Amino acid sequence: MKIQTVPRLLREIPEIDRPRERIRSRGAPALSNQELIAAIIGRGVRGHDVSALATEICCCLDKWGLSVSCDDLTAIPGVGEAKACQILAAFELTRRYQNTCFRPKVTSPEEALPFAEDIRHEQQEHVICISLNGAHELIKKRIITKGILNQSQIHPREVFADAITDRAASIILMHNHPSGNVVPSSDDIAVTKKLSQAGDVLGIRLIDHIIVSERGFCSLHQEGYF
Incomplete structure (x- = not known):
């Protein structure tokens, strides 16, 4: 300005x-x-x-x-x-x-999938976060990190800092599995639980963590992992 x-x-x-x-x-x-x-x-x-x-x-x-x-x-x-x-x-x-x-609503894993289309075929893991307002409308999509997802590599601070700036009510985490296998690893599950707990403290709910590949997707929330 x-x-x-x-x-x-x-x-x-x-x-x-x-x-x-x-x-x-x-x-x-x-x-x-x-x-x-x-x-x-x-x-x-x-x-x-x-x-x-x-x-x-x-x-x-x-x-x-x-x-x-x-x-x-x-x-x-x-x-x-x-x-x-x-x-x-x-x-x-x-x-x-x-x-x-122009803000699309995201109320299901299927509605979130288009935002991960650009990482489905990547040969390296990409972690993206989409922030949503109280009406489940998209605020912003961001790449959080690249590389294998584990607890030492990704910190709640990195995930929630932008969501706080966005005044987001909730977030959805998404990442790809280059192998094509969308079954969550132990690290995937551990990171998800850690971020869900952090979100509860901050008042920004982690709605879902979705793993995608060229073969399909897995919603950790729908599968009951958190």
Whole structure:
């Protein structure tokens, strides 16, 4: 988010050029980041003009992005809880409406399989993790590691760090067996149980661990391994 300086106090700007007037006349895309923030918060407080506040808020957003918290925003002089909540509510609404159109739901192993299609035929084991929101909609798919899956190689921290950033409600782990045999190994089972326990502590449920190959797949959850 590139900062564009707002040179004047809002009260010094002709009414027609003020953020909310410009949204009405030219549309929101015509506004700078600071002007959009100014339109959201509406007005400043004593000693803190809305334009200056908007600039400070944009600096905060440059640092934290969409992961910004209420505490991050209220640390800015002049930004109270009400203004912080206005900004967070606007971000969350945007996120929800953006996601509605293209996020697929994953409610079964079969619905998860397309996300592992690119690793089925790999000659080296690839471990991928897909993070899901509370509605079981896809947030992100990531490769966690490459190589044989064992307890020493994969740590809950590596699996859940991104899921926490995603604000995920749950995850699904998937990896391939180059041999074609999808029967889980003792390491597969041990890692799964370890990650499931870690997920329970973090409040991010491990829904399934699916082993795939060119011959088929095995859902460790469906098979009762955890």
